[in-house]
Each structure stands twice: as structure tokens, then as C-alpha cells.
Amino acid sequence: MAERVAGPEIERLIQLLARLPGLGPRSARRAALHLVRKREELLGPLADAMQVARERIATCPRCGNVDTSEPCTICRDGRRDPSLLVVVETVADLWALERSGAVSGRYHVLGGTLSPLDGVGPRELNLDPLPGRIAEEGVREVVIAVNATVDGQTTAHYITDLLQGTGVKITRLAHGVPVGGELDYLDEGTLAAALRQRTAF
């Protein structure tokens, strides 16, 4: 902003809000005004929720998820199948898979993908504890659910090598046509994969 239009407290709120993904300087200003107008209904509760989150959220020492309990809700859930472990890049991916309701097992969050050009090697990721978890928890299948990007596939190959000799079954997510997707808008690689991995009707 060219000028300070309000007290430094509001300016600081705007600047911090602008650092949220999805909010730019202009929408941060709108959000700040909205908060200030809805002091009782929104600003107060949100300030409290953030305070609680700050104090109580921690990274799960077992899987790398973030939660307010240690180990996290998923790791503590006794109904989960301990023989199935799904390896994901980020907590966002874990949440996306949980929303699908299709994962009966637990997760292992890497915290990113191998990316030599960006200086991300195996040390920078949550890879070291993986073989140990498999042995301790009696995992029989590891689903590598990383993104279908070059870095993701590099990481998948690294994990395959890392788990060589553990006897665990290693699988990956299927490629194919997204549900509701139109063939016309899909790239050739996806279409070719969907055709190769076609299933009986």
C-alpha cells in the first residue's frame, strides 16, 4: 500500500493475511475489513482457533501428518489395516486421499519429493524411518501415492530400491481417465495409460 490508511495493527493483519495462499494484497485487505466488520462472529473465533492450533498442533512422529494428538488420529485409529501403508508427498495429499474414503490403512508423509536440482536429497525427506515402520508395524503392502510428475516418479523409484529385500509388496496408483473427465480434454499419455490398463466392463 502506498500509504498507511489505518493503524499499524490493521496493516499488520493485512500483511499477514496476504501471505496465505490464495490471498493477494487486495483480497487480504478485503478479508481484513470483513474480519474487522465481523469482530464478534468471525475475528474472535478465528483468533481463538489459530491460538489453539498454534498451541496444540504437532507433526505426528510416526507418519508425518499434522494433528492435535500425538500420534495423530489416523495412527491411533485401531480400525485401520496395519498391513497397508500409503506413501504420500504432503499432508495435503493425505487429506485428499482421506476425503476419498478409499484408504483402509495408514500413511507415511514424505514431506516432498526428491529433487536434486532444488537440493532435496533423501536426507531432506522422511524416508529413513520407512523400512523400520514396515518391519515394526507388519506392513505387507506399500502404495506409493506420489504425484505423477518427474520428481514424483524419481521418488517412487528411490522408494522401490529402498524397500528392496523387505519382502513388502509395492504398488502405485492407477493412471486413467478422471471420473467425470472428458476424453477430449485429456493428454495422450493419460489416454494411452487408461487404454493399457483397461478393465472388464
Next chain:
Amino acid sequence: MAERVAGPEIERLIQLLARLPGLGPRSARRAALHLVRKREELLGPLADAMQVARERIATCPRCGNVDTSEPCTICRDGRRDPSLLVVVETVADLWALERSGAVSGRYHVLGGTLSPLDGVGPRELNLDPLPGRIAEEGVREVVIAVNATVDGQTTAHYITDLLQGTGVKITRLAHGVPVGGELDYLDEGTLAAALRQRTAF
């Protein structure tokens, strides 16, 4: 979300963030994850900033601006020209005009526009104190800087009637081509106004 993927504290944070303008359920989830990942650098400071805002921000009893001081920074600023009063619909409009740096006077925030269909009459707006302010503060010119909408113009006419007999000069913002705007994309009304109000080159 179909399922709770994290503790109730994180869910609550997501739900509250989703109520900010510009953030939907999906981007609120992304924002929450970002906050959780940046606990020290962003979540903590933002929680503090909101707490401070909640405790210290109030509506200026004189002009209707929101600020951490009463009267607000602008009302207390002795370098402001007391003879010029700019009437705006919302605090957002006040901030926008302040960013332009073109207002040497002070403001009067209505809190909306007259809108009989929505049940907004003169009582619902910050209109009553306006004649009194003009007399007390020695205002000589009132700039009606409301939006160029039907409701805005209705409100402008109402204010003109309200101030009849105070002897104050009433002006409004010029219509015309936005700076950097392309004629091809402007509506006929704006172009006609810009032509009517053309100035010497």
C-alpha cells in the same frame, strides 16, 4: 468435507477460514495447511495480530472508519483540511481513496447505500450526524464519493436534500475513462460522460 481428516481443532480453523471473502472450502484447506506448516513464522503472528485487532479495533464515533484509536487516525490528523468532507459508502471505499493520496480532508462513512427493496432506509445508515458534523467542523465542501450505481445515486440525492440549507458546497466524483483504460472496453454511458466532461489538453 466428507470425513474428518484431522482433529476438530484443524477442522474448525478450516471452516472459519472458509468464511473469509476470497477463500472457498478448498482454498481454506490449503490456507490452513500452510498455516500449520508455518506455525512459527505465520500462524503465531497472525493469531496475535487477530487478537490485537479484536481487542483494540473500534468504529470511529466521528466518521465511521475502523481503527485502533478513537477517534481514528484520520480524524485526529491535524494536517487534514477540516473544510473538506468526503462521504463514502464503506470503509473499503475510504481505504481506496486514501491509497490514491488525493483526499486532503476527512471522511464520513455511511455504512452502505439507501436500498428500500433491501429494507435499508436513512435510519440504517450513518446519515443523521452528517448535518451536525458539517456545522461543528466548519465543513465547506462535501464530496459525495458513492458508487456509480442506482442505489449510490439515490443515496447521493438523499444527501443533497439533507444538506439543503446548510450552505455547504456539494460535489461528486467525475465520471470518465479510467487511467490506463481502453476506450474499446468501456460502456457507452462512461464514454458519453467522459466526452461531456472533457477538459482542455
